[in-house]
Amino acid sequence: MGQYIVRRLLQAIPMLLIVSILLFALVNLAPGGPLSQYSRSRRMTAERAAALKRQFGLDKPLAVQYIVWLVGNDWMAIDTDGNGITDSYGTRKGVLRGDFGFSYNTREPVLNEIFDRLPNTIYLMTVTLIVVGIVAIPVGIISAVKQYSKFDLTATTLSFMGQAIPEFWLGLLLILFFYAILENPFTGESLFPPGGMYTIGEDFSIWDRIHHLILPVTMGMVGWVAWYSRFLRSSMLDVKNQDYMRTARAKGASERKVLYKHGLKNALIPLVTMFALDFPYIFAGSLYVEIIFSWPGMGRLYYNAATARDYPILLAVLIIGAVIILISNLLADIGYAFLDPRVRFD
């Protein structure tokens, strides 16, 4: 198993390099490139532009720029004033040493910007995923155990709707109903706030946090509850007629024990794999939630960076996204092999 993990990790590295080359090239082929931001300034002269270009290493071919981006240029002598004599060393450390450069807009290190927002996204995602599990798992089990019952038919219809509803539209509807239309009967205020993580200017309170979480979490969970309850239902149905279930029944185990101990345990295996594969998409999906509910997370950071063409931030988030996807795929395979002893490592 250890060998298998190492081999898969080694396979992931060239993959990541290819993806990073692709993304780097895309971002740098954008018109104006990284300097388009500066050219809007009135104080910008041709000489200053040229000096900046040399300082950023933009006078070099794209391949060299990629290497500088990857491993930095503090070991390279560069010629900032353009007189042909190298006069100083570069200042960039490169992505591999955690230097993603500076945001064009705030002039802050990209990594700082990301670490400012990341906890907020993780906070939102964690709560959403817990709620998804709490709702989807029982619904999926009951639907399968009582196949074609009223409950099953209702759950099936609702899950079709949940998978078809556009997430952003759902968010707008939630704000419309729970902020604009419904009122809290005691205070006459809106039932739920239309955005933000907490009430600004008030002391920390758990209730206030929960109050602000309910709508964004509802928006984020609907599609995934629909998908996972369906998935678990069909996975339970597959398991229902397996030989080992019959054996367990023949040995006299109670129906309850057969279903939950033998059935559910096996039905959850594909769910775990599926969840690992879906994880990056759940993460990316928080983009809509964060934009609609003004949640200060990674999704909004990316969206604002795209609007302002803040390429260092875009590139960093994309690379982090690719890393998350590759790790999730790896975890899915390992988890599958770990949970299902029939899977061989080869």
Add this chain to the structure above:
Amino acid sequence: MTKSETLDKHQDLTAETTTSRSPESMSAVVWRRFRRHPGAVAGAIVLSIIVIAVLLAPLSPYDPVKSDIKNRYQAPSIEHPFGTDGLGRDLLTRVLYGGRVSLFVGVMVVIITSIIGIPTGMVAGYFGGWVDNILMRILDAALALPTLLVLILLSAILREADVPYLKSNSVMTIAIVIGILSWMTVARLVRAIFLSLRETEYVTAARALGASTFVIMVAEILPNGFGPIIVEATLGIGYAIMIESGLSFLGFGIMPPTPSWGNLLSNAQSHLIEYPWLAIFPGLMIFLTIIAINYIGDGLRDALDPYKVFSKIKE
């Protein structure tokens, strides 16, 4: 027993089988099974109504783009069933014209993903070995891209760049960009089909008869995989409409004044409370279209693959 008697008996037998069970064409079988699925039939009816309404959009007495400031923000009424927007344009007309764009993108994306994905999957699955290995590594790399984020980036770049043939944010550009980032599912499915069918008897028979590799792939194996490919393509239209409307909602897809279901929603958020109809109707159209497509896909899956053979090999 004479020879003629045997012959008569034989004829009787064939006559009996043909009268009692008239041979049914494949499409008739599929249609019969599809009809038994009430959700699928309802979905087909809803989708047909939407498609016809969208095609008839030019019959509307209102202009989808020209503004009419006198009639700004009219609530839904008999003259304007969906109300009007901030420039006084009839929302129903704009929703119908937007539907043309959204449905066109949906279909176009599926065509593009099929053009890329089907041949890739065929070659990878049939030849296997190092060809398969290389193609699958490319596929893995494509899957490692966070789709939504890359789409936003590409669209931001295309807005400034002058790329030949990809006019910035035209409907076709958006379809191409989405298509290039979503061919992987189709390729995987077709590969799985080819992997499981290439060793079957009829393929061996065709090979023994001297059929060329190309003929075996296109005429022998591919038609037998049509069922799951059609199901995948149907669901793909819904997926593409969802992605396009999401992108346009964020302002990175189809740009106004061309309406699309997504960008009609993007202006709606700022006026959500005063003019809720601006948000309700375009979103409702996306929702109805996708739910109809999903039900149709589900019905087609039951009709084309009743024993769930192919839904298993997908994994």
